[in-house]
Amino acid sequence: MSRRIFIFAAALAALLDTTSPRAYAGERAPLIVGTWGGAYEDVERKVLFDPFTSRTGVPIKTVALSDPLPTLRESAAGDGLVALADLPDADADAACAERLLEPLDVSFFDHGDPGQATQASDFIMRPTPCGIPSTITGEVMVYAPGAFGAKTPARVTDLFDTQNFPGRRALKRDAMGTFEWALLADGVSPGEVYNVLATPDGIKRVFAKLDSIRTSTQWWDRGDVPLTWLARGEVIMAAAYTPWAYQAIVGEHLPLSIVWSGALTSANRWVIVKGHGDDPAAREFIKFATDTARLADFSRQTPYGAARTSAALVNTPEMSDYSPTTPEHLASSMQIDAKFWREHGPALRQRFETWLQATASQTRAEQAAGQE
Secondary structure, three states, X not given: OOHHHHHHHHHHHHHHOOOOOOOOOOOOOOEEEEEOOHHHHHHHHHHHHHHHHHHHOOOEEXXXXXXXXXXXXXXXXXXXXXXXXXXEHHHHHHHHHOOOEOOOOHHHHOOOOOOOOOOHHHEOOOOOOOOEEEEEEEEEEEEOOOOOOOOOOOOHHHHHOOOOOOOOEEEEOOHHHHHHHHXXXXXXXHHHHHHHHOXXXXXXXXXXXXXXXXXXXXXXXXXXXXXXXXXXXXXXXXXXXXXXHHHHHHHOOOOOEEEEEEEEEEEEEEEEEOOOOOOHHHHHHHHHHOOHHHHHHHHHHOOOEEOEHHHHOOOOHHHHOOOOOOHHHHHOOEEOOHHHHHHHHHHHHHHXXXXXXXXXXXXXXXXXXXXX
């Protein structure tokens, strides 16, 4: 063992030695963690931050990352804003590509408590060179039962079926996710979606499908909005994130139903910001936060899926109904390709915004003509 590895291992051993005085209590600045705020952070505090501090003596301070990449760029440049962060997959992929993050060897983080799974295959979504999966978010279709008589939507692609399911619907104002569903609705198999989407013909098919529901669609850009529209009866079906669907159905007791067939999933990943790779507390925190016990506890208290199979299998029955990582939900969903959207996203999003503006102008013109 090299001297550097020996010193690092010794530091970790001291950090984990809960029988001796806590290694960093009163001796170091807080570990600054970038996260999301709100109810999500409340659960992080309860399940991760406070227990880690009690175990190690390392204080944790949080910073809300409403726009992660600029903050990570500043931190990587040496201003010390954030040491590690909990990032959506797309942001983690982009930050890794910009070399704003430290490399993470999954062999260090890939462990569980005694008797639990220890192989990399236990991660439902694979670790990346810079990010270890923690929780998984789903995008589903939510609808108002009874709005279609005896008919019941069975797939998220029914959002594009105005013949069998007439009425207003709500879609996310973002090419990512919306374009995948448009191609699925046009008959493309999940395994071929990104191959088709990378071609000019695939883009034509996307916009042709969007044109077919142009006059029936409302576009949202905040996660709470589609559920508010459903509650008011402004739309009868909507694309929605699973945490907001859970809050509406369980928290607010709204009579809504979820369709999982064709759902989209994406991981949230723990990352270490460039310049903090030698801090054993940062690495030990991620190891702690992504073990089976912590992920299982987290997923029992929130509608986010655990990123490990060993954790997902011990979820509560109530929360399993809203978790993207139950076996039946995973089997009928597809994973968003963060790398594809990093490479193609700017151009596709620009084309989408151009289409939206043209659509709005066309709709106004048609309405004006109808009033003459």
